[in-house]
Amino acid sequence: xxxxxxxxxxxxxxxxxxxxxxxxxxxxxxxxxxxxxxxxxxxxxxxxxxxxxxxxxxxxxxxxxxxxxxxxxxxxxxxxxxxxxxxxxxxxxxxxxxxxxxxxxxxxxxxxxxxxxxxxxxxxxxxxxxxxxxxxxxxxxxxxxxxxxxxxxxxxxxxxxxxxxxxxxxxxxxxxxxxxxxxxxxxxxxxxxxxxxxxxxxxxxxxxxxxxxxxxxxxxxxxxxxxxxxxxxxxxxxxxxxxxxxxxxxxxxxxxxxxxxxxxxxxxxxxxxxxxxxxxxxxxxxxxxxxxxxxxxxxxxxxxxxxxxxxxxxxxxxxxxxxxxxxxxxxxxxxxxxxxxxxxxxxxxxxxxxxxxxxxxxxxxxxxxxxxxxxxxxxxxxxxxxxxxxxxxxxxxxxxxxxxxxxxxxxxxxxxxxxxxxxxxxxxxxxxxxxxxxxxxxxxxxxxxxxxxxxxxxxxxxxxxxxxxxxxxxxxxxxxxxxxx
Numbered sequence: 456x457x458x459x460x461x462x463x464x465x466x467x468x469x470x471x472x473x474x475x476x477x478x479x480x481x482x483x484x485x486x487x488x489x490x491x492x493x494x495x496x497x498x499x500x501x502x503x504x505x506x507x508x509x510x511x512x513x514x515x516x517x518x519x520x521x522x523x524x525x526x527x528x529x530x531x532x533x534x535x536x537x538x539x540x541x542x543x544x545x546x547x548x549x550x551x552x553x554x555x556x557x558x559x560x561x562x563x564x565x566x567x568x569x570x571x572x573x574x575x576x577x578x579x580x581x582x583x584x585x586x587x588x589x590x591x592x593x594x595x596x597x598x599x600x601x602x603x604x605x606x607x608x609x610x611x612x613x614x615x616x617x618x619x620x621x622x623x624x625x626x627x628x629x630x631x632x633x634x635x636x637x638x639x640x641x642x643x644x645x646x647x648x649x650x651x652x653x654x655x656x657x658x659x660x661x662x663x664x665x666x667x668x669x670x671x672x673x674x675x676x677x678x679x680x681x682x683x684x685x686x687x688x689x690x691x692x693x694x695x696x697x698x699x700x701x702x703x704x705x706x707x708x709x710x711x712x713x714x715x716x717x718x719x720x721x722x723x724x725x726x727x728x729x730x731x732x733x734x735x736x737x738x739x740x741x742x743x744x745x746x747x748x749x750x751x752x753x754x755x756x757x758x759x760x761x762x763x764x765x766x767x768x769x770x771x772x773x774x775x776x777x778x779x780x781x782x783x784x785x786x787x788x789x790x791x792x793x794x795x796x797x798x799x800x801x802x803x804x805x806x807x808x809x810x811x812x813x814x815x816x817x818x819x820x821x822x823x824x825x826x827x828x829x830x831x832x833x834x835x836x837x838x839x840x841x842x843x844x845x846x847x848x849x850x851x852x853x854x855x856x857x858x859x860x861x862x863x864x865x866x867x868x869x870x871x872x873x874x875x876x877x878x879x880x881x882x883x884x885x886x887x888x889x890x891x892x893x894x895x896x897x898x899x900x901x902x903x904x905x906x907x908x909x910x911x912x913x914x915x916x917x918x919x920x921x922x923x924x925x926x927x928x929x930x931x932x933x934x935x936x937x938x939x940x
Contacts, residue, residue, distance in 0.1 A: 469646075469650065469653075470643075470646055470647070470650070473642075473646045474639070474642065474643055474646060477638075477639065477642040477646075478639055481635050481638050481639060481642075482635065485631045485634065485635050488631070489627055489628060489631050492627060493620075493623075493624060493627065496620065496623060497620060498578065500616045500619075500620070501578045501581065501592070502578055504581065504592050504611050504613075504616075505576055505577060505578050505581060507540075507543065507611055508576050508581070508592075508593065508594050508609045508610075508611065509576045510540075511537055511540065511543050511545055511609040512545075512576065512594075512596050512598075512607055512609050514536045514537050515533065515536050515537070515545050515547060515607050515609070516598050516600065516607070517536070518532040518533045518535070518536035519532065519533070519547070519598070519600040519605060520600050520601075523600055523601040523603075529547070529555050529556060530555070530556050533545075533547060533555070533556040533558075534556070534558075537558065542611060542612040542615065543558075543609070543610070543611050543612075544557075544558045544559040544563065544564060544591075544593075544609070544610045544611075544612070545557075545558050545564075545607060545608060545609045545610070546558070546559075546564050546607070546608040547605050547606070547607055547608075548605065548606040548607075548608070549603065549604070549605060549606075550603070550604035550605070550606075552568070555605065560587075563586045563587060563589070563591070563610075564586075564591070564593070564608050564610055565582075565584060565593075565595075565608065569595075570582050570594075570595045570608075571595070572595045572596050572597045572606060573594055573595065573596060574596075576594050576596065580594065581593065581594055582594060582595075583613070589612055589613075589614055590612075590613040590614060590617055591610040591611065591612060591613060592610065592611050592613050593608060593609055593610030593611065594608075594609060595607070595608045596609075652677055652678050652681060653681065656672070656677060656681060656684070656685070659672055660672070660688060663692060665699065668692055668695055668696040668699060669696065670692070671689045671692065672685045672688060672689055673685075674686055674689075701870065704870075704872075705871055705872065708871065708872030708887070709758070709872070712754060712872060712887075713751070713754075716747040716748075716750055716751050717751075719743075719747050720744055720747050720748070723740055723743055723744060723747075724740070724744065727740040754888070757888040757892060758871075758888065760892065761871065761888065761891060761892060761895060764892075764895040764896075764899060765895070769815075769899060771811065771812035771815055771899055771900060772812050772813075772814075773810045773811065773812065774810070774811070774812075774813060775808050775809070775810060776808065776809050776810070776811045776813060776816065777806075777808060778806045778809065778816075778841055778849055778851055779802065779805070779806060779841055781813070781816065781817060781820065782802045782820065782839050782841070782851075783802070785817065785820055785821060785824060786800045786802065788821070789821075789824055789825070789828065792828055793828060793837070796828065796831070796833055797833050797834050798828060798831050798833070798834070798835050798836065798837060799835070799836040799837070800824075800836075800837050800839075801836055801837070801838045801839070802838075802839040802840075802841065803838070803839075803840055803841070804840050804841035804842045805841055805842070805843070806841035806842065806843065806849040806850070806851065807843055807847065807848070807849055807921060809848065809849050809919050809920075809921060811900050811919065812896075812899075812900070815896045815899065815900075816896065816900070818892065818896060819892070819893040819896040819897060819917070820851075820853075822889040822890065822892060822893045823853040823893060823915050824837065824839075824853060825889065826853075826889060826890065827853050827854075827855035827913075828855075830855060830857040830858070830913070831855045831856060831857055832856065832857070835855065835856045835857075836855075836856070837853065837854070837855045838852075838853075838854045838855075839851070839852070839853055839854075840852040840854065844918055844919075844920075846920060846921065847921040848902070848918060848919050848920040848921040849917075849918075849919045849921070850916060850917070850918055850919075851916070851917045851919070852914050852915065852916040852917070853914070853915045854912060854913070854914040854915075855912070855913055856911055856912055856913075857911070857912075857913055858911075859908050859909060859910075859911060859913075860875060860906070860908035860913060861875070865906055865908065868890055868906060869890045869891055869893070869894040869904070870891060871887065871888055871891040872887040872888065873887055873890075873891075874887050893915075897917050897919070900919055900920075901920055902917060902918050902919040902920060903917075903918050904916065904917045904918070905918075
């Protein structure tokens with residue numbers, strides 16, 4: 456069995472595609488959420504530190520002001536400036552760069568000129584440094600007390616915050632990973648359940664066999680996303696059912712068409728061999744057998760031609776064609792038959808030069824004319840009309856009077872071996888392949904053919920497109936009507 460390859464490598468399954476997308480989406484979402492939460496917590500601690508540093512700086516300024524007002528030594532006043540605050544440190548430097556007071560070892564805090572002073576203590580202008588294994592966050596501000604300039608360096612020990620943030624970060628990502636895993640498992644289960652209608656639909660499709668082509672899937676029982684798929688499947692099954700029916704009828708027709716001449720051959724031969732006969736009787740027997748064999752040969756050739764046409768093995772030999780001239784030459788060929796039946800052959804109208812295969816189009820026109828002569832009563836008229844189509848192509852119609860073809864037969868009249876009245880003698884009706892050959896020739900020229908039968912007139916109309924690079928040159932008889940009797 457031949458498999459149609461849609462890609463060089465097998466594509467990912469639908470489950471894998473959906474889960475991959477869900478995993479990427481969840482992963483990115485959790486990363487973004489974790490990053491935002493972590494930043495917000497760190498900013499919250501930074502804001503707390505900034506507020507604390509403002510309080511420390513103001514307390515130091517207040518202590519300096521108190522020392523000035525009460526004529527106290529600055530060291531005495533500054534020693535009690537931040538009492539009650541834990542993990543906070545400060546230094547006070549005078550404008551000469553001398554250290555006035557330090558609440559901690561001078562090596563723990565930066566020198567007065569290490570960081571430039573800020574006008575207003577905010578989160579964005581805090582400094583962070585490390586000393587003796589500890590991390591500090593601080594700031595430097597300038598103040599003027601009693602005509603004396605001071606630089607205040609305030610700092611907070613961040614070890615508690617850092618320890619808390621490390622624990623918080625670890626817990627946060629454990630929760631994120633757990634949440635992501637649970638979400639993926641839930642998504643996987645949801646995808647599996649979501650594909651349940653597809654699995655059920657696949658099972659229903661798998662139950663459709665060659666002997667159950669009448670089965671149709673109900674589009675109302677599947678989710679809306681699958682309705683188009685069900686409609687397409689039902690449409691495909693309808694086409695297959697129609698093709699199977701046509702193939703079955705075709706096989707039966709072939710068997711029937713071949714059986715009749717073969718039976719005739721066998722019967723005639725058995726009768727001929729039943730007893731001794733004269734030379735003339737044997738000659739008549741051989742002629743009769745030859746006639747059946749020629750009919751079989753023609754039928755087989757027509758079937759082979761149709762098979763090659765359906766598989767695109769027949770390639771038209773394109774050449775410019777004047778359909779009016781082809782019709783005149785065919786009239787000459789059918790003139791004797793028409794005179795015998797006293798039927799008038801008439802052509803009228805004009806047509807552009809088209810690109811086509813002369814032999815194939817002649818065969819199609821011959822089949823239509825033969826068919827029209829067969830169904831036209833004595834004294835009737837077969838009219839071949841030529842005209843320019845709306846798209847610049849050629850319209851050729853073959854019209855004859857005769858019994859109306861019932862409307863139910865018109866859609867199948869171009870089928871192989873299809874006969875309107877199966878009870879008619881096949882010898883006079885032909886093998887039933889003529890119109891099928893006409894249709895295949897027209898379609899090989901990228902045209903179309905239709906038939907209308909009404910009010911005692913049957914008309915076959917062929918629409919042949921104009922070649923893309925062909926100029927529309929209207930050709931035809933100088934007179935618009937040509938009669939052949």
